[in-house]
Amino acid sequence: MHPSMPAVTGTRPRGVTGEQASANWVRDMFGRVAARYDLLNHLLSFNLDKRWRARAVDRIGLLLDKPNARVVDLCCGTADVLLAMEARRGGAIIFGSDFCHPMLVEARRKISGRALASPLFEADALSLPLRDESLDLITCAFGFRNLANYEKGLEELLRVLKPGGVAAILEFSQPTNRVFAAVYGVFSARVLPWVGGVMTGSREAYAYLPESIRKFPGAHDLATAMRRAGFSRVEFERMTGGAVALHLAWK
Ligand SMILES: C[S@@+](CC[C@H](N)C(=O)[O-])C[C@H]1O[C@@H](n2cnc3c(N)ncnc32)[C@H](O)[C@@H]1O
Secondary structure (H helix, E strand, O other), rough: OOOOOOOOOOOOOOOOHHHHHHHHHHHHHHHHHHHHHHHHHHHOOOOOHHHHHHHHHHOOHHHOOOOOOOOEEOOOOOOOOHHHHHHHHHOOEEEEEEHHHHHHHHHHHHHHHOOOOOEEOOOOOEEEOOOOOOOOOEEEEOOOOHHOHHHHHHHHHHHEEEEEEEEEEEEEEOOOOHHHHHHHHHHOOOHHHHHHHHHOOHHHHHHHHHHHHHHHHOOOHHEEEEEEEOOEEEEEEEEEHHHHEEEEEEE
16 A cells, blocks of 8 residues: 555445445445435536536547447446446447445436436446456446445456456545635535535435545545556546546556
């Protein structure tokens, strides 16, 4: 582990100990907010979430054009990345996966409304029901931070990617500008849990969000962890003053 990387091995919601208990807590929490997840996402990010996903999809556009490229959107939630990829897909075959059933129900509703083929499957990102070296591209937007074991998560990405395959991780990160970081800190610690709590009835879900972001490695440290896990090339770009980072990693 990089010397400056916080001693965080995976998400640990407050009051929860152990990997399995953390994963269960995360799954239940997303299950409780699934019906209002999209609305809250757009509202609390001032619609920037759409831009962040669009930028990620732009960066991986060439891979989506590739005939028969196998793509999985991990932690797909309500399928916003999946739909953005479908909208610009060339020859790729795109699947979506998540371990939270109510999120997949929402995803299925959105996908079927648009008559798209993208199959969805319920699976834990730490133990995917996929063959070794079977995918050309894996996307994971705002999901990786929630894994109970980041090293295992990276190992699993490497296992299922073909040599030359790409992992694209879009995730919250730490703002680089001090003034912006201070404003963002107050917004996420105070405003976000309150608005999220009022709108979903689950204040703990929206208290978990800023806490999990604060504990998650910064962009440099995540890149280092990805290289150490075995990715041969890792690039990242920050968005919105560093509040979000997109990491692209090649196997
Ligand atoms: C913040 S949501 C992101 C959803 C979507 N990718 C988006 O861009 O809005 C995080 C998602 O990760 C899923 N998730 C968290 N841990 C997971 C795991 N170990 N395996 C599979 N899905 C997981 C949750 O169920 C949730 O749907």
